[in-house]
Amino acid sequence: MSKREKILDTGPRVCFFVQTGFGTAFTYLTSGVFLSGFALLMGAGDVLVSYLSVVVNICGVLILGLASYLERFQSRKRLTVIFTVLSRTATLFIVIIPAVVPRKIQIPAFILAVVTAFTLQAQAAVALNQWMMGFIDEKKSGQYISLRQTLTLSVTVILSVTGGIWMDHMKGEYLGFVVLFGAAALMSVFEIILLMRTPDGAPYRPAGMGCRLRDALKVPLRDRAFMGFVIYILAFYLLLNISDSFTMVYMIKYLALPYKTVTAMYMIISLPQIVLLGFWGRISDKRGHAFVLKTSVWLFAGETLFMSFAAPKNWFLFIPAAFLVSSAANAGFVVAVFNRRYELMPKGNRILYDNFYTAMIGLGFILGPMIGGAVKGILESGAAVRSAAAMNGIRGLYLISTAGILLLQVIYYHLQGKREVCVHVKG
Numbered sequence: 001m002s003k004r005e006k007i008l009d010t011g012p013r014v015c016f017f018v019q020t021g022f023g024t025a026f027t028y029l030t031s032g033v034f035l036s037g038f039a040l041l042m043g044a045g046d047v048l049v050s051y052l053s054v055v056v057n058i059c060g061v062l063i064l065g066l067a068s069y070l071e072r073f074q075s076r077k078r079l080t081v082i083f084t085v086l087s088r089t090a091t092l093f094i095v096i097i098p099a100v101v102p103r104k105i106q107i108p109a110f111i112l113a114v115v116t117a118f119t120l121q122a123q124a125a126v127a128l129n130q131w132m133m134g135f136i137d138e139k140k141s142g143q144y145i146s147l148r149q150t151l152t153l154s155v156t157v158i159l160s161v162t163g164g165i166w167m168d169h170m171k172g173e174y175l176g177f178v179v180l181f182g183a184a185a186l187m188s189v190f191e192i193i194l195l196m197r198t199p200d201g202a203p204y205r206p207a208g209m210g211c212r213l214r215d216a217l218k219v220p221l222r223d224r225a226f227m228g229f230v231i232y233i234l235a236f237y238l239l240l241n242i243s244d245s246f247t248m249v250y251m252i253k254y255l256a257l258p259y260k261t262v263t264a265m266y267m268i269i270s271l272p273q274i275v276l277l278g279f280w281g282r283i284s285d286k287r288g289h290a291f292v293l294k295t296s297v298w299l300f301a302g303e304t305l306f307m308s309f310a311a312p313k314n315w316f317l318f319i320p321a322a323f324l325v326s327s328a329a330n331a332g333f334v335v336a337v338f339n340r341r342y343e344l345m346p347k348g349n350r351i352l353y354d355n356f357y358t359a360m361i362g363l364g365f366i367l368g369p370m371i372g373g374a375v376k377g378i379l380e381s382g383a384a385v386r387s388a389a390a391m392n393g394i395r396g397l398y399l400i401s402t403a404g405i406l407l408l409q410v411i412y413y414h415l416q417g418k419r420e421v422c423v424h425v426k427g
Contacts, residue, residue: 002183012135016237025184035055036049038173042172049249050393054369058366060122094110145281146335161291163180165260177270219352229340229341236297238363239374239408240367243308243372243394268323276327276331276332280296289340296330300326304405320422
């Protein structure tokens with residue numbers, strides 16, 4: 001039996017692996033660069049577009065109140081299927097807004113539709129993770145997650161090429177987006193059929209804690225190890241998204257790069273990860289998820305530093321360099337942060353913990369672009385040449401992110417070291 005067969009050695013694991021492909025295809029075709037381009041076509045502003053790249057994380061804040069109710073569901077399969085159907089339907093509605101909504105209220109309708117759709121997507125993802133984790137061997141979790149992420153990236157690469165060529169052929173017109181969303185609808189049908197045929201896990205039982213709304217805050221807040229991790233990841237995402245959330249609008253609007261080029265740049269992030277994910281998965285299982293998480297966050301500081309140097313005359317040097325570093329960082333981060341959070345969660349009340357985590361992390365995705373937008377506005381105010389000021393303002397944001405991430409690492413691991421010394425002394 002090959003190494004891959006050993007990781008995918010049960011029917012449910014194979015089902016969840018294949019589902020990743022269909023789910024990724026749907027998500028990629030209806031979000032990211034294509035959703036940002038669709039928003040720009042409708043006349044959305046820079047700040048709104050900057051939020052779209054992280055909208056699913058932002059909407060995670062809204063699922064906090066659902067935890068107390070959803071903890072009562074015994075079937076993780078039923079919960080996942082329900083939220084997947086609702087989220088896919090709501091997402092597909094977005095593309096018909098220009099056709100059915102009056103021009104004056106299209107942007108407000110777009111915002112409402114996006115928030116609804118991606119809130120449902122955030123909850124569907126939590127339910128799916130809970131269902132899936134019941135079938136994963138903890139000793140192989142790093143390698144399994146890396147394998148799923150490899151499939152995600154493979155699908156992303158294919159759609160980057162085909163989608164970018166298609167949208168350039170359509171010159172960014174409305175019909176091009178309709179076709180992309182139509183293809184996504186087909187992927188969602190396959191995904192839902194597969195989920196319905198995947199075996200359910202054992203009936204879920206909450207671990208003796210209250211499941212009222214206030215418990216969604218009270219129970220996780222009392223868990224010091226878990227809260228330390230949450231605060232660290234929250235701070236990281238906030239600092240990263242001060243600048244990173246503007247990357248898409250920077251490339252499309254200010255550098256005026258065509259869709260084909262933008263998607264090609266993002267392939268620089270995706271392609272190396274196909275190799276790097278397996279490497280990080282093995283390291284994560286051998287040396288611990290915390291070690292890989294620490295290393296990957298250091299690398300993100302390198303990404304933002306390179307992006308701060310990118311300008312119209314040299315973008316072809318510094319953006320690929322930044323994205324290569326980002327590739328290494330993302331490969332380690334996605335494996336480590338997923339496994340580390342489940343490593344720290346108790347086995348009971350996991351939806352409560354996971355919704356709390358998702359909501360708190362969402363704050364980083366809200367506050368980061370908000371702070372970045374405010375700083376960008378200050379840098380642009382009173383400038384004689386607005387476009388040049390906006391471009392330099394975004395580059396300045398990358399330097400702020402770099403300094404912030406470096407400082408966060410020094411403070412967090414200094415405190416972690418002191419805590420380990422105290423535990424050792426008490427022991």
